[in-house]
Amino acid sequence: MKSIQRTLQLRLLGALLLVLGGAGLGLFVLLQHLLVRSFDQGLAAKARVLAGMVQVARGQIEPEFDEAKLPEFERQHEPEYFELRTSDGKVHSRSKSLQGATLTGPDMDRGLRGNKATTFWDLRLPDHRRGRAVVLLFLPRIKDNDLGVPPPLMLLVGRNRESLDEAFRSVLLALGLVGGVLLLLIPALISVVARRGLRPLRDLADRAGQIDARTLSARFPISDLPRELLPICQRLNDLLDRVSTSMARERRFSADAAHELRTPLAELRTIADVSLAQDGLGPDMTAALQDIRSSAVQLDRVVSTLLALARCEAGQQMVNLQTVSLSEAIRDVVRPFEVAARSRGLTVTSGSGEAMVQADRALLVAIITNLFSNAVAYTPDGGRIAWSLAETPDRTILRLENTNPGLVSADLVHVFEPFWRRDAARTGGEHVGVGLALVAAYTQLMGAEATVSLPNAATVAFDLRLPRSVPDQ
């Protein structure tokens, strides 16, 4: 999954490393340049000092190198070097330390072509140390007001450059240390900053995650919100307003409908109940009141089922899936129906086995109740009812079979439709055919499945397929 925080962190890290790397490199190059220039200035100054000691008298070059003032060219250990050459390249004189070797090299020749007064180059010194040298083009002093143009001369000075390399290494080490510390600090810093910066987004996600059908009254706080999130929250709040308004309307409607239908039913039933409790009623009156009461009770069942169906369709039926014992639910439901079945001469065959399923217990009980009530009501006198459990790898199947009251295969598509009945006159009006519609609605809500089939012409079979509960590991 994409993560804004991770993407942000990676990109920030990449960009920062690039910038820091470039800055480090630039700094190193600049420092190197400055160090070399200062080294070279020292070298050139030494060359000028030496050049100042050279004079020409009557066409003869007469260096007056004061040995005592220039011990660095004499010593055994790490000496410096110089050469004095005429413009045609002939060596006129050289320091003792050179011991016949020369400072010239291809780098010098390349540099001299620019015709500059000083040219610097790197070289390998006669004692094999790394060194740097300068050649100074100069006109020597003329001695004793001698007339004439003095010939241009070249003075070469070479010196050990280890101190320069040492400085380079120090600079590199310092830059490396700073870079290393930054490398360690930057990712942590970026992570903290990105996390902080994205906190409003995370808060928003948390808030949004807490909203469900029951907490629709919650709104996202608009004040103190970053400008980027404001339009999102405003739109979400608008959406929540509309959803909760329409949910409230639906809820009010179904509450109103329930009130308007149930209050007159309660009146009917109470009138019958209270009147029946009175002494001295004749048998006709008693029978009439009992019928009124039965009608009220039956009508209440229909109204309740229809209201439940309406709630399912309006998405107001809460479903709480958990592990439920199907076998236990069946045993609880079947018991009262067995009495009714026996009084009608029906044979009831019970299945066996335990089965745990994923279901909402209340909805499951309502489904099983409706299935059994339906079977007991429609099985012809003397018929048989049988239930059994079966399992597939992911489903548990409750099969309820009863003697076919006369369904043909063309009827099967209508069985789960509200108010559909095979033969309206036959059952005497106890069942109006909404129970199976509720079965269909509830099974759908729970992610289960209910089907009807005719395994043979004499038997109707209802299959309820429920997701098996996964046992805890």
Added chain:
Amino acid sequence: MRLLLVEDSRRLQTWVGTGLRRAGYAVDIASDGIQGLRLAQAHTYDVVVLDLMLPGLDGFEILKRLRDSGGEAHVLILTARDTVEDKVRGFGLGADDYLIKPFAFEELLARIQSLVRRRHGRKNPRITIGPLSVDTASRRAFLGETPLVLTAREYALLEYLALRRGAVVSRIDIETHLYEGKAEPTSNVVESAVAALRRRIDVEGATSLIETRRGEGYILRGPGQ
């Protein structure tokens, strides 16, 4: 026992009222929310039977205001609203029971009776005072094993005294709890009712189970208690 029925359906007022009065309860009736709240706050009822969808003030609001103002009456919500949310809200606001319309009248009676018992801190429906026992579940009284023939009013008076056995019950208390406030201050309706009840429950020649405390009221207790 005195009940308040807050219900806007005229027919339910009539018939639930009739049924409850026949069972021996004194019943006041309010047909809208405002009147219901006023009555509930003005009198001490044993049980308030409360509809939820009412003109004026809905049942939840009545319940909330009643509890906020310290009303301790047991409240049974009697409503067509059957969702879990409504039930949870009702109990959350301090209801003691919840019954969905339509209902069997017997069940309503049994639930009201259970609330009355709880109001007097009892769980056992059977109260025994010496040779006398009162079964508040079946609403019958026995002397030894012999069932007593009592009118609903007589039974209600006996039950009221039995629930407060051993304590003095004032005449005013009896009037307000059993007679819907109809009794005149000077009337002797309570005296004659107590006299009638004594004739039913007392054994010839023995001390009466109902003792009169002059200027205070009546006390029901067994011999030697």
